[in-house]
Amino acid sequence: MIVRLLALLFCLYFSAPVLLANATSTGNELFRLGFSTSLFTDVDENDAKAAMKVWGQVVGKARNIPIDADASIYHSADDVLAALQSRQIDAVGITTVEYFQIYKKTELARFFVTRNSGSLTEKFILLAHRDGAVKSLADLNGRNLHVYENARTSLATVWLNNTLYQKGQGRLEKLAGSLQKHKKLANTVLPVFFRQVDACLVTRSGFDVMTELNPQLGQALMVVAESEDVVPAIFVFRKDYQPTFLEELVAGLNELDQSSAGQQILNLFNSDGIEERPREELDLALDMLEKHENLPL
Missing domain, CATH: 3.40.190.10 (Periplasmic binding protein-like II)
Incomplete structure (x- = not known):
């Protein structure tokens, strides 16, 4: 796994300057992404950062999108919220529990869910x-x-x-x-x-x-x-993030599993695909969390 990761990093290292140069020449703002450490319970944080760097570059290279090569990792929902509100990041990968903790305090849009063994949900x-x-x-x-x-x-x-x-x-x-x-x-x-x-x-x-x-x-x-089927984690954008290349970025995310490099990145996240889904598909999980929050101690 590490050998494949290093090989991908080596190959993509030479494409990153092209993406960054393109962003500078066109004036487009770099796409900046972040992830919660909750998504990496059995992965070393440095390995996770390297994997996310490759993940971002794969999407950027496929669609010629300017992406910040260094994704941010956050250790709490409060840290994620602060980064979104201050516009330090444009999109973030978080658990549904963390989404519940922040969604009433900031506006989010474009919800993506990863597939595991072909399923978007878990029981x-x-x-x-x-x-x-x-x-x-x-x-x-x-x-x-x-x-x-x-x-x-x-x-x-x-x-x-x-x-x-x-x-x-x-x-x-x-x-x-x-x-x-x-x-x-x-x-x-x-x-x-x-x-x-x-x-x-x-x-x-x-x-x-x-x-x-x-x-x-x-x-x-x-x-x-x-249990019933619920969505355990999501990747979501700030609602006010509207770059000219947004639809290209969304298409790149939806098609990540259609390339061998993209499939290897998804494997690092224990997933076999990612796709955009309606916000309403989180309702069951959010209702579950609302009830849990009101349980007596």
Whole structure:
């Protein structure tokens, strides 16, 4: 992976000056993008910066768009909001949770969603061993739970807390005997399979891949609860960002998966495509977050 990344950086290094020179000669403002660290839970920040640099240059080269080669990385929703409001960045990649934290404070537009295994959304499932003690949500009290932590599970505990409240249970943090987060899916699921942990919270798509590789997992583990489909993360523009090349930029994003270089960049983001979608497709996730915000502590 790193070898491919370095090779792409080497090739694109020579095209970057052309893009920057074009921006200077035409007077166009450079397109500046940023990303939240929440999107890179299992990637070193320096590697993430390098990957984002390549990602921006691939789009820029394909459409002859002037792009700032150095993307910014932010560590909180407040930092993202400040950067958008001060126009330090023109677009940003964030989780849906972070979007919920800022969308009422700044105007955003042109929503893009990445695909994972062909799907723009994620479902979350609570798994337990068929021969274990957890058969329903009511059985979680005092039990040990593992949670899969990455960008596509940003809404997982939000959904589970809401569901527990609807069933008359307390918040997961107070209900569970212990709660551990893992950045590797196997480290989240396998302890439940070996009955070292009572239950785990993961993505349906991730578990489906694991059961394809190891059917025994599907035979031994059962789904205790499952969420609806929700959008876990987005890439979005400032509403007032209207350069002359905006439509070219949007087209380049939509077609990123149509080139081998673009596909390699998407792989770094654990995605197989990105496409523009209506803002309304976030409504279910936003409603989920609104309910969660109003839950009693």
